[in-house]
Amino acid sequence: MSKSQASIPHSGNIEQAELPNGIKILVYENPAVQSVNVMGSLHGGSIYEASEQSGLASIVAGASMTGTGNRDFDAIHGALEDIGAALNFSGHKHKVGFSGKALAEDLSTLVDVANDVLRNPVFPAEHVERLRGERLTWLQYSQFDTRYRASKAMREALYPEDHPYHYGTYGNEESIAGISVDDLRAFHSRQYGPAGMILVIVGAVKSDEALALVGDAFGDWRQESPSAAQCVDAPAAQAAGGRRTVFVPGKTQSDISMGIIGPSRKADDFLAAQLANSVLGVFGMMGRIGKSVREEKGLAYYAYSSVGGGHGPEPWSVSAGVNPENVDLAIESILAEIERLSTELATEGDLADNQSYFTGRMPLRLESNEGIASNIHSMESYGLGLDYLLNYEEMIGRITREDLLAAAQTYLSAEDMTIAVAGPE
Amino acid sequence: MPSLTHHTLPNGLTVLLKEAHSAPVISWWLAYRVGSRNEPTGKTGISHWVEHMMFKGTERFPMGMLDREIDRAGGQWNAFTSMDATKYFETLPADKIAIAMQAEADRMVNAQFDPDETESERTVIISERQGAENQPTFWLQEGVRGSAFRVHGYHHEIIGDETDLRTMTRADLYEHYRAHYCPANAAAIAVGAFDTGEMLAEIERLYGSIPATGAPELFARQEPAQTGERRIVVERPGKTAFLEVCFRAPAATHEDWMTLNVLDAVLSGSSGASDNKTSRLYQALVKTEIAAGVGAWLRPTIDPYLYSILVTLREGRTPAEAEAVLLGEIERLKADGISEEELNRARKQSKAAFAYNTESVTEQAFWLAQSFILGDVNWFDNYAERLMGVTADNVLDAARTYLVSRQRVVGVLRPVEAEEEQTQA
Secondary structure, three states, rough: HHHHHHHHOOOOOEEEEEOOOOOOEEEEEEOOOOEEEEEEEEEOHHHHOOOOOOOOOHHHHOOOOOOOOOOEEEHHHHHHOOOEEEEEEEEEOOOOHHHEEEHHHHHHHHHHHHHHHHHOOOOOOOHHHHHHHHHHHHHHOOOOOOHHHHHHHHHHHHHHOOHHHHHHOOOHHHHHHHHHHHHHHHHHHOOOOOOOOEEEEEOOHHHHHHHHHHHHOOOOOOOOOOEEEEEEEEOOOOOEEEEEEEEEEOOOOOEEEOOOEEEEEOOOHHHHHHHHHHHHHHHHHHHEEEEEEEEHHOOEEEEEEEEEOOOOOOOEEEEEEEEEHHHHHHHHHHHHHHHHHOOOOOOOOHHHHHHHHHHHOOHOOOOOOHHHHHHHHHHHHOOOOHHHHHHHHHEHHHHHHHHHHHHHHHHHOOHOEEEEEEEEO | OOOOOEOOOOOEEEEEEOOOOOOOOEEEEEEEOOOHHHOOOOOOHHHHHHHHOOOOOOOOOOOOOOHHHHHHHHEEEEEEOOOOOEEEEEEHHHHHHHHHHHHHHHHOOOOOOOHHHHHHHHHHHHHHHHHHHHOOHHHHHHHHHHHHHOOHHHHHHOOOOOOHHHHOOOOOHHHHHHHHHHHHHHEEEEEOOOOHHHHHHHHHHHHHOOOOOOOOOOOOOOOOOOOOOOEEEEEEEEEOOOOEEEEEOOOOHHHHHHHHHHHHHOOOOOOOOOOOOOOHHHHHOOOOOOEEEEEEEOOOOOOEEEEEEEEEOOOOOOOHHHHHHHHHHHHHHHOOOOOOOHHHHEEEEEEHHHHHOOHHHHHHHHHHHHHHOOOOOOOOOOOHHHHHHHOHHHHHHEEEEEOOOHHHEEEHHHHHHHOOOOOOO
């Protein structure tokens, strides 16, 4: 193993343990810093909520920090803020994630609070009401955000109403208004438990001490009837593409969102799709799209593409912000690049550039506690194996131009892209 | 913390070096003492536009070449224009840093400002401004700054006024570049895995031959004293009201700045480390369901700027009632000061924030660059020490000195009825 490989987290230097209740703990020592990060997840995302209760999972995540059987709101936040620590929960599609940081000397407090709010939230009615009001304010504000509106319109067109991805994790004004405290408690009871939970600790800690600390805190957590993790398939029928326009008054710029269903993070061709996407709208100044739309035509400040990945059929999407007069030209230019990527082999130079980009950025991805924790969590969450980063360069090196073309042809189609534009009339 | 090497080349270039061997990466920065504060009326936004033009290539490094080379090396690079400075950085694997050092030396003097590229970038920058205009709070911020500063360059947005963006010429941009991009107006900063002696020798080789032109005379006008409260109302389509209350704050190198920083930690909890839910303003405004959120900013600036508090109102609540509560909290602070407990919490939060902010070499180099811009290269390294020296009495004195009505600027974003929205499929 080379010196650079030795600093990559892998099965030989990540201490791991699985508690009898199913919690997977992974610890990586990073003595170069003074702090520690805790990152984790469990199966409590929005796919487990009914469509009429859209936003429930994310409110459960947010409200878990408002009171427990042991601490009220001020006690939870006082315990953290007194020591300059932070702990945040966020509801995603498949999972609820949590992320915390503290000085290394305060890890025990961080773990203690995380354990308490994960297991014992009581969802105090007055705080749930307050949170509901804050969420409604955010949703109202977002109605006047062209980027949000374009992305939402694209998502709703791409996924039919009976598909969980049709709905945003934050819910809508109607669904948020109808969620009760009992709904929160029921969702928590059903979805929050040790089975399938991942907890990663990275920082200036001793692995054995951190493992013992987490084991002592979470070891006695039991859930009476844990629900199994669910998978989400792509919609039975691909959306027909087409274009939607959302008029948002008082704006000077239009936002464009285009999407088509892409690969999940676990798909065999995910890395090939990711490399192809980099050629399309990432590498250098936002790839071929950036070169065409920004550099050559001067149409936009931003125009880029991304592959959602994740646990299910997330979109492969393109976003751009342009003057309303330039919307048609920008869309035409982007579609031309999508067409080119899915009909022509990328050049040898494109492939080599992007392979080098993907493998070369590893040291930067692993520079901070948070970056290391995020990578270890992904390896565990997506079942990639803890030697994934160690083998990453070899995997990227094996990908061919034909693989890129195949991935583009599997997922992309210029004429089937679902397009949404939000902006002034 | 490793010690800082501070050196000045014969041509006036400041060099700041700090070794950090925790990861095999180096962050390389060039910071120029020119920002939007140095722009006269008619040329607002010129510093930011020049920053964009610096990515358009030189004869040695044509446009696109560095995008490609830095991405191939797995690095990241970007630039920021602020009110006080323009900063460029590249963070790369340590064995690839040479190209960044060469490129920054080259574009300090050889940027091309191709006329066609200048025109193409004009529309990109107008698009950037229009994208910002789509956020209602941009209009509030622009209004408040314009009201707070009549003479000083802090009065306009960094992006500039659209009328200037439409009328400035290539000659204006090139003149601004030639006047301000010179060794005596800049600092070269490196943090990361290098040997200081070798790095210094390489800097002398690459930058030592750049001609000494002397430090430019920077356009800067002193703001006259404010003589009474100023108020401004901005109306935009939407449903969410905002209140911004600002007080004049001293320059970052003034001894009272750190005292106000502690005051802010108590008032808003904006320590950069933790959440702010135990802070006085959160408790008074958010927990009471008047506001959906509250935040505050005390920016480290060369000249006296503003301490700003931004309140997002909940539906049905008015800016006037939020203002009354906010000012009530300020009067309480001025009457009773802060407790030792609050002071100790602010100190602990600062210690944690310092640890988080120095995890990556990029963050460390950013703060060194910022310290240079402020005129004290030890400003960030001494940050925690200065904060520990602040007493509760200092905070009381600062509250009574700075948080007074004649130094206050109040802005209200009043949402107005939008025309009926339509969605076309």
